[in-house]
Amino acid sequence: MLKVSDLSVTYGNTLPALRGVSLEVPAGGSVALLGSNGAGKTTLLRAVSNTLRRHRGKAVSGSITFDGEELLRLDTAAIVGRNVVQVPEGRRIFGRLTVEENLRVGGMRSGGREAARARDHVYELFPRLKERRTQRGQLLSGGEQQMLAIGRALMAGPRLLMLDEPSLGLAPKIVSQVAEVVRAINAAGTAILIIEQNANMALGVADYAYVLERGQVSLDGDSARLKQTDEIKHLYLGHSSDEGGAPAPSLVGKSLGPWKEGR
Amino acid sequence: SAKSEAGGAAAGEEAGAVKTGEGISGNTITLGLLGDLTGPFAALTTEENQGVQLYWDQVNEEGGVCGQYTVDFDTKDHAYNVQNAVSMYRQMTPNVLAYQVLVGGSHSAAVLQNAESDNRLMVPSSATEHLASSEVVLTPAMLYNLDMELVMEYMLEQGVIAKGDTVGMIYLEGDYGEAAHKGAEAAAERNGLTLVASMVKPTDSDMTAQVNDALSKDASAILIGSVPGHTSSVATVLQSAGADVAMGGSWPSYSSSLLANTGGDYLAEHFYAATMATTLEQGKGAEILKAYEEQHGGAPETNQVAMGYGIAAMMHQVLDRACENGDLTPEGVVQAKKDLGTLTSDGVMPEMDYTRLGESPTREAWIVQLDKEAPGGLKTVSDGLYTSENLSE
Amino acid sequence: MSRQPLLEVRDAEVRFGAVKALDGVSFSVAEGTIHSVIGPNGAGKSTLLNVLSGVYRTHRGSVHFRGEDLTRLRPDRITRLGMGRAFQNLALSGEQTVLDNLMLGRQSLTRSGFLTCGLGWPSARREEARHRERVEEIAAFLDLDEHLGSPVGELSYGSQKRVEIARALAMEPSLLLLDEPVAGMNAGEKRYIASLLKLLTSSLDLTILLVEHDMEMVMSLSDRITVLDFGRPIADGTPEQIQQDPAVIGAYLGTVQEDADV
Amino acid sequence: MSETTITAPENEVGKPPAGARIPGPTRGPGPRWLRPVLLGLTALVVLVIPLYLEAYWLQLGFLIAALAVGAIGLNLLTGTTGQLSLAHPFFMGLGALSYVVLAGEPAETSLGPVIGFNWPPFLAMIGGVVLAGLAGLLFSPVSARLRGLYLGAASLALVFIGLHVLNSAQPLSGGYNGRPAPEFSILGLSFGGAEEPPVVLGVAMGRAELQWYLGAAVLVLAMWFAKNILKSRVGRALKLIDGDPLAASVVGVPVMQYKGKVFFLSSVYAGLAGVMYALAIGSIAPQSFDMGLSLDYLAIIVIGGLGSVGGAVAGAAFVTGLPQVLQNFAPQLGFLDALGLTTAHLANFIYGAAIIAVLLFKPDGLAGIWRDVASAVRRRPNRQATRVSPGDRGLPGASPTDDSADAADTTGHGRPGDIPGAPGPSTATDSP
């Protein structure tokens, strides 16, 4: 359904953030995208939703098709019109709108009745939001904002839902709830593309996964298989305590002495 | 390598027997027209400039100043902005002999000091005591206070207002309005009138409160020392109130286009004012109208053309005299004005006496009413030039 | 060093309208330790940090830092006393470079004012140079050196998080408040930050108050943990105690974490 | 103290490629030699211009310098700290008024007597600056409380109050028509056309010439001070106040105090600009300090480029100079009469269109053009850089020699402040 082929993206005149990335999300499938900071995950989502230009970036080559239609040529609203919706990185809720209004914006494209049903569903998922219904988004706690961001995207009734680190800032209990929600959405027929640092969760949710390293796909495969890979275990799953595993990035040769002048 | 002496013009050049300097090159005299071509007084400036042009075109055709010099113009727009006026004045001055038109009270005031040291004779478009106190200024009209008094005296004489009445007054912030107010006070005192005055700003547009205030005190007339918009608003309010109250205004307070507005009919019936330049339906005015129509294919909207024509005629007199004196330098021009003392303009404007600095150059004017039928929208109602011996000294 | 705790919170209460974001919270942090505060979303953890750094005022209760009462102090005054903070939602100056953002951390350590800066006074220049050197050191410590000249807004989310931490470190605090410092980092990166924090406490005499949802990190790093729920403290103890606490498991952890297949 | 060593990793995820170059962060755009060379050239041009240009242009230059000084101050406040102010004409008016009163002589005018203290002009100039600054200080509690457009509006009130005062305080201001500004003089050098002006290379140093040099000197000082501020700890704090005032206070910035101080500083700049403005025009009239000037100022800093010192100067030249230049050269255009237009109309149209054009094509203003040009010059030498090594698949870390990544990153970056409207890093950053 979503097919990214040989995509390269640059920002301004810096080095390319994506280099020849190819990736596929089948209809009704669920795909995870892993990768360390700065690997280019967010960039990929920006390319799909065509918001790169807002960040002074552009796709220099390659293509992104959705149901065979080239997305790079459509504008953002039109892409959302094709039911490709994302939960952007960093929540991006409307701070001056109330919780309820935020959800309304999400459901704007669907009819009133439908939106009301979707909203009730979101409140069911996140009772916390219901309690905070009339509070302005800006004043919510970090986790509450994250719930709102997810809930808001659900309101849009997507066919492909892209989530950029949905577990960010959520309490462990909620993380597992969100994972269940995502699975349920997927089961109901919505395709999922999920970016996660919590690889545990991502691989639990997704059938297939790609690993992005410095703008390139460095690894891909079935979730179940990837989970067994040493690299994944080591870098993305919390297996540090494994005696055999080597510690990850290092403090080698680094030191920071105290500041010489007292306060 | 470096630029020549500031100013550039060959000072002290002798052409024939006449000494010339800045503002003349060859046989061309350049006069400055510094006005407001895009701001609030754009239309007035434009018509005044047209009147000036009309006059000098005729003179140039007939051989020019003392049969030798043709007159040309340097026209600039300060858009009614003082800062622009000053910098444009600076730019124009080396190239002009005198300022035929300089629109704006505070604009003229801002350049006055320079004009005095640069010896540039100038014709401002306002008549304040401040300007009239300078040797380099040709005040083109009766000072505002006398103008107001004159209109009031006429109204008294005609019985439109009676001694002992209450009259309202609306006057504009600034020295024009204040002078008009001063005149009204003097006339009121002299004639036992009670004056109810309010000051307004150029940006005010609704005179309801002020008029109501006056009406509640049983005013029998309302005087206006302000801009035409305010006059119109006063008329509208009076008309809505079904009042039958006379109106009197200073010479900058009306414009014939007011006739087309709500309250226009009321104005035509109730409004009196003075004009310094002849109306276009009579005497010399008719001639000007004809010449104007020939050139522009239609009647002007106001009699500002006549004003331009009149001041050009006065400037002509001065330049001729300077030429006679053999000194057509800016200094010579100022000197010629002093020599002449009194200037006439062939009946377009009253005779102007510039011998007593700080005083009004004239004490007579035409009293007019607005009239849809008349060219320029004005008809003269006084019997020729009108004056009153009651006017303050 | 006296036995007096570095930070002591007594009976703090904060209300927003009807909501009690903090309700009778008391705990203390001993010098040189890592003390964590955990709890469900909206439990009041960030609010607590906001109280400590002076952004919110308590309606009741008090906060003492090194024996000094903070309750009425403005944030910038508190920072001067030696409290540094990294924010949960990035609060960086997106258009300024990483270096400039880190130099902002030196704000409370530097003195030059409008006049001396404007006139380029030698004292101001010297101060600038000295602090810049130190900041570069800190940046290198957090692997930010390659980004020093980039506007922060152009960095990826994870890198911006690191800038946050680095800026807090640049404040040379004696108490470091970290609000979910590793959110948005992968396991490897988390471990890196964790070891870095460990190193800091031992080498710099730093005390850390950590708010974090990553249980692995919290449990492995903390000397002591306070748990909040609906603004109320529901538990306080060592990691071992907390992990076993049924109230905590019910309110927060859900199942016991242990690599559960979510 | 502690040299910690932890076992070396097999690979380094999330680490920058080794040997990445650190771009000099505080350097402006352009190659290293560009700046000094340009500075030298500019200085030379400024010095010799009075030997060639007519007085009118020199006076225009002085007027531009006056507005540029004000614009630099406004830019610190509005461009850098995000505090929109329309009150600049008020503080300018106050500076100008103070100068005129302090340096002027008592006199009789047709409207009544005016007061004057006969101070030496240089002292009066300082007095004007100080008084404007004090007024700024008085208003700063209000300004620190308000944000964005609301501050803009509140400050607009000052303009109207200022006009009212200038109009009514006749004994000081001379009333509606204003009063003449005493000529400047310093160290015995009189600007008011001394009997025998000094002659340099055959050119008499009259009022215009001297004013030109005065303007240049003051402007350079004003620019230098502002630039120093911007690149110092104070400047950084101001920028953060713009983005996130709460964060700024937690980082240790006394936000209210800084907002107050920067308002004060900008009113000092405005006061200085006001004194120069009075000198440039030769008199003060209330009308000169109206809302039109507020809008001109905004146009100056936006067209020049928000937050940029050089931009403020370029903007001032553009906004002040353009209409004058147009009026001078437009008479050559004969088609105007046919359209019923005057050159003044045309000048206005072009001025409006120019504002629009600059914003359409370069929303970050003239400063943005400069940055582009300079970085183009800088970039040329190391063009080769960014080639992509394709198909480098494999396990992370399995490609330790990722050369292409190393080669890059010598370009770009280091262009602070030119991502217009780019969303900040957090949801909480709203634009004012």
Added chain:
Amino acid sequence: MSETLITGLSLGAVYALVALGFVVVFKASEVLNFAHGSFVIAGAYVTARTHELLGFYGAVLAGIAAAAVLALVVERLLVRPIRDAPVISLAIMTIGVEVILNTELIRRIGVDIMPLGQPWGADAVSILGSNVPVNRIVAVIVAVIVIGAFLLVFRFSPWGVAMRAAAEDRETAELLGLNLGRISMVAWLIAGILAGVAAIFLTGAPTPGLAPTLAAVVLRAFPAALIGGLDSVPGALVGGLIVGMTEAYAVAFQSELEFLGRGIGEVMPFLVMIIVLVIRPQGLFGRKETARV
């Protein structure tokens, strides 16, 4: 004093209509539209020019249409291409527009004070013993209806929420499928229409008609919008009324206020504005700006 009250209220209603024009655009895009005054003048000009030909109501439609089209053109061609620039830049863009439009319109109007041909002319009715021009009464009625309609639209249609969302974070709004172009277009369209409507009343009795100084009058709506709160519809109404009354009372008490210098009336609305803003920095009905970290 009821007379002053009524004068003030009726004047205020007209300001409210203009202020609402500012507010709508601001709500949708956070742009302070300095060209709004030009839209008003343009609407008035077209109405004045066509009323003899089309009859008053036809001319009103033409005027409204002209102002609306003008607003649309400005939005489409000038504002939209730089939508992502800082809001100050956008405000300056509208200044550029204002310079051009005003130059042309003032040139066309010339010295005239142009009548718009309101059929009610200078008619007045007596209310509580004071004469109120019909023009003002119609203005009050229209203002109340228009503003009431707006409140309903904002409350019951998703459009108001969408507009605010778009103003706050354009990228995210777009990611949720909002059509930013249309939202902004509709807002400007409405502002244009409001400008056309306000033009009729601003130029009717007891003011003389369309004159170049109209631009300055429009400016009074600025404190009105801010006193009410830039993002509040009812605020526009209340702000307008307050400014209207302030003006009326300042004139009525002119002599009592003389110690402040003559002509303080013009300054009064701004003084009231400062006082309101110092007490409530977001205006009377504006939403409070609070933030957290």
